[in-house]
Amino acid sequence: MAEATTRTAQKLFVFAIAMFGFGYAMVPLYDVLCDITGLNGKTGETTIAAVASGYVDKDRLVTVQFDTNVNTALPWNFKAIEYTMKVHPGEISEAVFVVENKSDKDIVGQAVPSVAPSQASLYFNKTECFCFTNQTLVAGERKEMIVRFVVGAELPEKIKTMTLSYTFFEAPDSEDVVFSNKSTVEAIDAKG
């Protein structure tokens, strides 16, 4: 009986430790789930092919709004040249942003994008974005950055307006910055 008790207890301890691991596994699992489903406002992946062969829906106009934020810890200015654009689904468009380092130090920043409403995020594809990589600004530097994007022609009719929001954070020291479009960057890098 004592042996049986030990066996039961051992199995249950292993189960408890596995569940501790599962708590950590939830973090990447959610990212995978969000990538697949486009939930959580994370923007979809782009392939050049999808953009090149894209059909442009000339009958529809969608309003794209831009929202710019800077984390309070980062002494930068960040603005869009135009805060709204009207685009046809399927058409390649470009938006220009201005960023300025107000401090007397060189700083590396990273922009984190988000799309609202979340249903629209599946159809919002960026082919080029300053958010794909870290941005380094030397002291006092001001520069223009672009986002090239396509709103998918399959966008549901009911969505007339969408918002692309960026928040600039100071980049952590480590190289392996986790941001939502890493796979997109890799896809683009692969295509040269």
Place this chain on the structure above:
Amino acid sequence: MSYGAVHDDEHHDHKPTGIGRWLFSTNHKDIGTMYLVFALTMFFIGGAMAMVIRLELFQPGMQYVDPQFFNSMTTVHALVMIFGAVMPAGVGLANWMIPMMVGAPDMAMPRMNNMSFWILPFAFTLLLSTFFMQGGAPAGGWTMYPPLVLQLGDGLPFLIFAVHFLGLSSIMGAINIIATVFNMRAPGMTFMRLPLFVWTWIITAFLLIAAMPVLAGGVTMLLTDRFFGTAFFDAAGGGDPVMFQHVFWFFGHPEVYILVLPSFGIISQIIPTFSRKPLFGYASMVYATASIAFLSFFVWAHHMFTVGMPLAGELFFMYATMAIAVPTGVKVFNWTATMWKGSMTFETPMLFSIGVLFMFTLGGFTGLMMGITPVDFQYHDTYFIVAHFHYVLVPGIVFGIVAGVYYWLPKWTGVMYDETLGKWHFWTSTISVNVLFFPMHFLGLAGMPRRIPDYNTQFTDWNQIVSVGGIAFGLSQLILVWVVIKCARGQGEKATDQVWEGAHGLEFTLPSPPPFHSFTTPPEVTEATAHS
């Protein structure tokens, strides 16, 4: 049938004496008693914090405490009541009753049993010591959402390690309970002959083992985010604060069933006794409990409908939540059917059990209301949710535990409790608990937010009624202390072995009080003697 009487003489006098009896105890009854006394103490500490909250909310404007301290009161009140009062009380009852109910001499791992209890006082010393630290006690809500919780001062690591210890204690307790029931049942005590209290505790134990480590993982991530440069929940480093809510509620929803299932088990023992009928639908009760536990892992996001989830997610969690109402309904109808045409009497344990049946169901209904996504946007973070979870936690769970204490107190002490005092306790508690929590529904629907020390003057009247109810409820609980002390001192009529006329089960074949080691010779269980 009195198995205990045979070995009573051999073992009764062998118990250790003095403080060592309690510090080094490996006896399930002594450890059970310590758990229950600890839970009662924490119940009053948490209750005192609730009194501070109700005092401040008696009038609009700021009167007695500053907002930071007020928020510490709401936060620590919740942590103390959940982890310090309700969970230890459940484990205490399990310790006392499960070995007797399955016909075992003691718990399977007595030494670990001692450790899982003695971790608790240390954990709560860590938690409560934060009141004297730079930055004060936790004030960001018991759910510990980042980034707010990460702004806590020196207390943060104490909060996190307290949660780790509490998790460790309950996992050890849970493993012990499962090992006892799986390996130490008396001959003939098959799984489908186990008393419902034992069944609900096995399922609770599995929930504990599955859910508590996930919470431990979540708070460890908080710890490394604050001190070791990780960014699980920090958007600046690519993390997501909403992620914490997903991890937390993956633990948090099973946790509410960890709290309530033992109470369901207790009233499943009591209602048949005082209806003098076997429990209606025993097998369906077991399966319903298991279904509730299983479903509880798929509904967590109904706590976070307003974080901006996509429609598909909201619908999934809404339907999954509604599905839990089905097995819960099965249980409620089974208890009702057990009483149907029974030869009922209304002693204190039965009164509290019927109280659970009525008022838990009421709390369950408001839960269904909030499970409906579109309307939840109005109720979220208002006093309506406060009313809801207090209805399920106080008259649903605390009343269940109190019912269990009245039901088994004569068995534990050997003397009947004072029935008049018991009835006074029930009626004062029941009236005051409704004065306390019912008006909170109105306040919430009218828009009063939770966790705020001040409010608009339009809410004054109901808040004053709530505060009066709160103080009356707090004072009513002193009657329980009085009753328990009287029994512990042996003042009262001598209880028989069976204690209650309609009581069945192995624990009622032992003498009252039972011998130090319950069953040294395993009793034989047959279909006729099984089930209450």
